[in-house]
Amino acid sequence: MGKRISMYFLFIMLMLSSATPTVSSEAGDDLSLADVGLRLVSMRNDTGLDTNDDGQADAFRVVVVLNATTEMADVNMVLIASTGPRTIEQWVNTSIEGQENFSITIESWEVGQYSMTLQMYDPQSMSMLVNLDLGSYWFEPALSLPTLRLSLSAPAYLQTGDSCQVTRVFSDEVGFRYGMMGSRTFTGAPFQVFESDEVLDCGNWPAGAYSLSESYQNGLGQTSEVELSFSIHNRPAPAxxxxxxxxxxxxxxxxxxxxxxxxxxxxxxxxxxxxxxxxxxxxxxxxxxxxxxxxxxxxxxxxxxxxxxxxxxxxxxxxxxLPPLVSEENQTENTTVWPTRSLGSEVAQNHNGWYAIGGASLVVFLLTLLMTKRDEDAEGGNDDGQNHPSPEEILLGDGLGYVPPILAEPDAEGLPTFTDEEGITWRRHDDGQVDWWDYQKLLWVRFE
Incomplete structure (x- = not known):
């Protein structure tokens, strides 16, 4: 009831003053609404608006009804809200034909005491026609203040090449509502970051310790700042x-x-x-x-x-x-595919080595015998002047089948053997160990 009485009292005062509301114009003339062809019919203030339904007053609205006494009248209206350090103006510039209603609303941008003022101007001369003090009111903020947030999505122990994202969240309802958006400053990234980059891919960032920082300030001087620190470790070599x-x-x-x-x-x-x-x-x-x-x-x-x-x-x-073990009857058909290989205990022991040793002993014995006989012939003067064959020629031509030891086949001692593409002979023991035959040293060498 008290608020309604104050509204009616304010309305009566306006009606009384609207007959001759005058202020000093820049040209020194006194002008009123009547001078520009307008009459204030009514005005109402709504001071207890709760736009976000939190139970706290957070907005102010003034409703003005104007009537044009001429065919058309122009007027500029402004509702001014001030908290001391910050001031917001909401303008309505219009041309009026007949009678029209106008509503101007200001939403609070911070907690505090707001002083409200309504002014009207002649758009031709910008002379003030009306200057009304609408009172002071306490408001909670209706609009969210500037907000910055950085969030990291990555493994707890982050390594180079891991999936890694930094998400940026920003809002400024105050700056957006009143056209006073500011600029954001981002530092700490290894590459340039633009305001439009909402998600940063840090999966390709080099190893290092990072301290990301972002700050913001709008046209009203309201600020916000956020920091995010994390480390990226060098990924070790594949193990x-x-x-x-x-x-x-x-x-x-x-x-x-x-x-x-x-x-x-x-x-x-x-x-x-x-x-x-x-x-x-x-x-x-x-x-x-x-x-x-x-x-x-x-x-x-x-x-x-x-x-x-x-x-x-x-x-x-x-x-x-190793070449596959094959039976004796199947060995022939595989000789074109696999090197010849003994079958171990399934076949008799290879005696070629013993034959070679026996043959070599026989050769040594014959050489000794021949050389002894030759010495005896020389002592007896039986040289008839003819060319006699050497012991080697006698051995090679007597059909004894002499073969130099270096060409003799090694004795595998009953173990499985095979010869690879390079001509190296191998044998395998029962425990899986493998030897190869050294033709220069004429012995088996363990393969390590």
């Missing part, structure tokens, strides 16, 4: 082992080489895997290779794994593949 199945087994049996990550959290499938095999084998970007059909021999396998940060690790090993 893996080589798991081998079938080393030292026969060709045609199960054989594989597989990459095994040392950490259960690391996957090698997204890395680049380059295999090098000697003798050459065509292998793609895979984590496991099949060596079951590789030919007999020693195969060198080297793999290099490179992650997205171009950090690589290289591992290597040797694989020994």
């Amino acid at each position: 893996f082992d080589l798991s081998i199945v079938g080393d030292g087994d026969e060709t045609g049996t199960t054989c594989s080489v597989t990459l095994q990550p040392q950490s259960t959290t690391e996957s090698l499938s997204s890395h680049n895997r380059v295999w090098e095999v000697i003798p050459n084998q065509m292998i793609g970007n895979v984590s496991s290779i099949d060596c079951s059909q590789w030919p007999p021999g020693i195969h060198k396998v080297v793999v290099t794994v490179t992650n997205s940060e171009e950090i690589s690790t290289t591992r290597g090993l040797n694989i020994v593949r």
Whole structure:
């Protein structure tokens, strides 16, 4: 009831003063609403508006009814709200025909005491026609103040190449409502950041400690600032082992080489895997290779794994593949495919080595005998002047089948053997160990 009485009292005062409301114009003339063809019919103030339904008054509205006493009249109206340090003006510039209603609203932008003033101007001379003090009111903010927020979406322990995003959140209802938007300043990123960048991809940022900071100030001087700190660690080189199945087994049996990550959290499938095999084998970007059909021999396998940060690790090993064991009746049909290989306990021991030793002993004995006889002939003066063959010629031509020891086949001592493409003879022990025959030293050498 008290507010209604004050409104009626204000209305009566306006009606009394509207007959001759005068102020001093810039030209020194006194002007009123009547001088520009207008009459104030009524005015109402709404001071208890709650626009966000929080139970607190946060907006002020004035409703003005004007009547044109001429065919058309122009007027500029402004509602001024001031908290002391900050002032907002809401303008309505219009032309009036007949009678029209006007509503001007100001929403509070901060907590405090607001002084409200209504002014009207002649648009031709900008002379003030009306200057009314509408009182002071306490308002809670109806509009949200400038707000900045930075949020990080990334693993707890962030490494280079990990999925990483920084989301920027910004709002300023006050600046937007009154056309006083300010500018944002962003620092701390390794690359330039624009105001339109709402999400920053930090997955490709280099390793380092980052302190991101963003600040903002609108036209009313209201500010907001936020900071975000985090670290990106260098991703280590790929850590893996080589798991081998079938080393030292026969060709045609199960054989594989597989990459095994040392950490259960690391996957090698997204890395680049380059295999090098000697003798050459065509292998793609895979984590496991099949060596079951590789030919007999020693195969060198080297793999290099490179992650997205171009950090690589290289591992290597040797694989020994033996020719398959075949029965005696099937050996003939496989001689064109596999090198000749003994069948161990299934066949008699290879005696070629013993034959060679026996033959060599016989040769030495014959040479000694011949040289002794030759010396005796020389002492007896039986030289008839004819050319006699040398002991070597006698041995090579007497049909004894002499073969130099270096060409003799090595004794495998009953163990399985095979000869690879390079002519090297191999034998395998029962425990899987492999020897190769050194033709210069004429002995078996353990393969390490």
